[in-house]
Amino acid sequence: MNLVKKSSRVTLHFELSLEDGQIVDSNFAQIPASFVFGDGSLLPDFELALLGMSVGQEASYVMSPEKAFGAHNxxxxxxxxxxxxxxxxxxxxxxxxxxxxxxxxxxxxxxxxxxxxxxxFNHPLAGRSLTFRVQIVAIEEAA
CATH class of the missing domain: 2.40.10.330 (Thrombin, subunit H)
Structure with missing residues (x-):
């Protein structure tokens, strides 16, 4: 079985929502996004949450401000x-x-x-817990 690892190119649908359920960003109704693990496209803790997931798997993770966009400073x-x-x-x-x-x-x-x-000058989502919902569409070995 092909699982997400640190050498993967991952294609996925994702959604970010606030504590009250308001959706901040989502591509579930669009073309899935692709990234190479470690390329900086996703925040490090968001990437780590994907490790070990397989194609077709869907999951939700609550990310504390420290794991998302940081505390409000x-x-x-x-x-x-x-x-x-x-x-x-x-x-x-x-x-x-x-x-x-x-x-x-x-x-x-x-x-x-x-x-x-x-x-x-804080990130607009600083200090907020976010729910990161993801569905893995494809996993390849990165070139």
Missing amino acids: TSNLQRMPRSQFAMDLEEGMVISFADMKKNELPGVIADIEEKEVVVD
Whole structure:
């Protein structure tokens, strides 16, 4: 029997949902996704959950924030002068910033005050437990 191992190319359907059942991402109604184990497409703990699964097998795993997108980190909240924003702002709005190396860094407007704006640079799913539902479609030996 062909099982998922650390040298596999895996084709699968997956779904990520929040504690309340809200679906964050799913490809069950679409073409399945493929990845090579260890290529960085999936978070490490999500990959580890697939080890030993076989074609056709379906499973659900509850992933704690630490195994998913990390805990919400208050040091990722930045206060910036309101004057830096030459646009209308709304809480929840996502704005792209550049870090020191000119990499794109999305930030969510968390709070708008008279003189300052609080921007949250945590991953939007940080601090959330997620249910990872998966169905293995195919397993091959990676090239």
